[in-house]
Amino acid sequence: MKEEPRRIPVATDQDVVRVRQLVRTVAVEAKLSLVDQTKLVTAASELARNTLVYGGGGIVEVYGVRNDFRAGIRIVFADEGPGIADLELALTDGYTTGGGLGLGLSGARRLVDEFTIETAVGQGTTITVTKWCR
Amino acid sequence: MALSPEESGRLADLLKEHADGLVGRWAELVGVTLQGRMTRPELERQTRELQRGFQQAFAAGARDLADEEAAELRAQLGELSATRARQGFSANETAVSVFAFKQVLLGILGDAADVQTLRDYVAFTAFVDQAALLTFDTFVRVREALIADQAEQLLELSTPVVKLWEGVVAVPLVGTLDSARAQVVMERLLQTLVDTGSPYAIIDITGVPAVDTQVAQHILKTVVAARLMGADCVISGIRPQIAQTIVALGIEFGDIATKASLADALRYVLGKNSYKVVVAKRTER
Amino acid sequence: MERVPVLKIGDILLVSIQIDMEDQTALQLQEDLAEKIVATGCHGVIIDISALDIVDSFVGRTLATIAAVSRVLDAETVVVGMRPAVAITPVELGLSLPGIRTALNVDLGIEMLAFSRDGAWAEDAEDDENEADPAAVPTP
Numbered sequence: 001m002k003e004e005p006r007r008i009p010v011a012t013d014q015d016v017v018r019v020r021q022l023v024r025t026v027a028v029e030a031k032l033s034l035v036d037q038t039k040l041v042t043a044a045s046e047l048a049r050n051t052l053v054y055g056g057g058g059i060v061e062v063y064g065v066r067n068d069f070r071a072g073i074r075i076v077f078a079d080e081g082p083g084i085a086d087l088e089l090a091l092t093d094g095y096t097t098g099g100g101l102g103l104g105l106s107g108a109r110r111l112v113d114e115f116t117i118e119t120a121v122g123q124g125t126t127i128t129v130t131k132w133c134r
Numbered sequence: 135m136a137l138s139p140e141e142s143g144r145l146a147d148l149l150k151e152h153a154d155g156l157v158g159r160w161a162e163l164v165g166v167t168l169q170g171r172m173t174r175p176e177l178e179r180q181t182r183e184l185q186r187g188f189q190q191a192f193a194a195g196a197r198d199l200a201d202e203e204a205a206e207l208r209a210q211l212g213e214l215s216a217t218r219a220r221q222g223f224s225a226n227e228t229a230v231s232v233f234a235f236k237q238v239l240l241g242i243l244g245d246a247a248d249v250q251t252l253r254d255y256v257a258f259t260a261f262v263d264q265a266a267l268l269t270f271d272t273f274v275r276v277r278e279a280l281i282a283d284q285a286e287q288l289l290e291l292s293t294p295v296v297k298l299w300e301g302v303v304a305v306p307l308v309g310t311l312d313s314a315r316a317q318v319v320m321e322r323l324l325q326t327l328v329d330t331g332s333p334y335a336i337i338d339i340t341g342v343p344a345v346d347t348q349v350a351q352h353i354l355k356t357v358v359a360a361r362l363m364g365a366d367c368v369i370s371g372i373r374p375q376i377a378q379t380i381v382a383l384g385i386e387f388g389d390i391a392t393k394a395s396l397a398d399a400l401r402y403v404l405g406k407n408s409y410k411v412v413v414a415k416r417t418e419r
Numbered sequence: 420m421e422r423v424p425v426l427k428i429g430d431i432l433l434v435s436i437q438i439d440m441e442d443q444t445a446l447q448l449q450e451d452l453a454e455k456i457v458a459t460g461c462h463g464v465i466i467d468i469s470a471l472d473i474v475d476s477f478v479g480r481t482l483a484t485i486a487a488v489s490r491v492l493d494a495e496t497v498v499v500g501m502r503p504a505v506a507i508t509p510v511e512l513g514l515s516l517p518g519i520r521t522a523l524n525v526d527l528g529i530e531m532l533a534f535s536r537d538g539a540w541a542e543d544a545e546d547d548e549n550e551a552d553p554a555a556v557p558t559p
Contacts, residue, residue, distance in 0.1 A: 013441035020439060020473070035321060038473055038504040042512065045475040049442070093513050104476060107512035134314075324503030331523050359506035364499060364521035364528075 005063040010051050019048040019060050026062050040131045043108040047077045050104050055079025072132035080124035136197040137257045146192035152242045157182045163234040199264040215272040225273045232266040293319045295326040302334045308341030316352035327365045336399045340371030350385045370399035423448045425455050435467040445481040456492045463532035469500030479514045486519045499528040
């Protein structure tokens with residue numbers, strides 16, 4: 001089951017804040033525990049910033065999902081930026097090309113339950129994360 | 135496979151006509167499976183209700199268990215199954231009670247050897263199979279709900295966070311810690327630190343029989359989180375076997391203070407707060 | 420862009436972050452604080468983050484930088500009031516915030532700054548606890 005996504009274009013710093021607030025709202029609606037809400041919002045903040053800084057902006061979609069057992073939230077971060085050349089390296093703690101701490105991708109992956117990434121050089125990057133209710 | 139309207143009509147008549155014999159024989163069969171764990175009158179009452187349920191559903195023209203006309207029967211089956219689940223019967227025993235109905239009906243049909251009777255019987259057994267599956271389904275759901283309830287109760291009665299001294303709180307952990315419980319306890323501890331403004335916490339694991347990697351990780355994460363909040367944790371009551379496990383698992387406790395007993399931990403924390411514990415002078419009585 | 424106010428109270432600069440900060444706001448705060456420390460000659464900085472509902476790597480890095488810059492300018496930084504749910508997340512994120520001193524609330528933060536400045540606890544705290552329990556005597 002999949003409901004209509006809520007989407008936010010990410011082009012400025014202010015949009016990253018709006019993504020955080022939207023994810024928080026949806027997480028509260030889905031009755032995620034406070035700690036899980038915080039983890040998901042933090043992950044969304046990292047990934048939305050990546051979309052802005054490395055992808056040159058893009059689109060974030062947030063929607064509620066449900067499988068046989070439980071409900072959850074899925075967020076898709078899509079950009080049409082340069083893509084990631086070495087995925088394994090990009091997912092390593094401490095690796096960065098943008099002057100950050102290098103925890104965005106690897107850290108965000110640890111904060112969610114499911115994490116998939118599609119990327120190709122010159123064709124942008126799409127990251128999908130899911131957090132399930134306990 | 136749905137029954138035809140004629141089939142359900144004929145079945146309704148058949149069930150009505152043989153009601154008493156049917157119930158008796160059915161209760162007898164079910165009694166054998168349940169091996170005397172329910173009294174005969176009770177069984178007869180239950181089977182009579184079921185028999186009536188089936189009969190009414192057929193009479194109302196139910197062709198499939200999912201039909202509107204069979205709603206009451208479905209409710210009955212669900213109720214029966216839920217009761218059995220709570221009484222501790224197995225799912226098998228519950229489903230067999232329904233399956234026995236087929237055998238009973240076969241007995242009533244007697245020696246009639248025409249094709250129509252055979253068709254009726256086959257259609258009927260399909261219906262009963264659906265009914266048994268429904269009880270199975272309900273049974274599993276009720277049991278799952280029971281288990282979830284119990285797990286929740288366990289979490290609730292798990293662990294108090296107590297104030298030991300001004301600025302010092304302690305969590306005495308008792309019993310096996312699984313990941314979920316460890317998480318609940320730790321979140322509660324962190325919240326108490328904020329609520330009471332206590333800069334020190336003692337996690338006492340004297341009552342914990344075993345620590346696996348995951349639980350140890352939870353404790354470590356809590357200590358780090360507490361530090362980020364501005365509080366220090368001391369772990370006390372580490373038993374010899376657990377110390378062995380911790381080392382064997384290669385878990386690094388790093389610079390986290392560990393003490394043998396809760397008393398040692400309290401003394402240590404008071405010491406950090408510039409208190410010294412001394413024996414009070416006794417006054418003569 | 421909103422701006423986070425920096426208040427001077429005695430020898431301490433107090434910052435209470437009450438908004439969901441844009442990255443730019445965080446960087447601005449970093450600059451403002453450095454300038455304020457030099458301008459006022461304060462030796463302590465308290466950053467209250469009890470209203471923040473997340474600390475991601477950017478905010479974490481900003482806090483660490485503020486602490487490091489302050490130290491160079493001879494001021495001690497204490498981050499106070501991090502919420503429990505928020506504190507659990509950096510641990511998983513892999514963010515350890517080294518070099519940042521923390522306290523549960525503003526009160527304890529002020530106490531901590533006083534302690535590290537004088538090398539001893541504020542003296543009045545001693546008297547209160549003294550009579551409470553004869554078994555636990557504060558060392559002189």
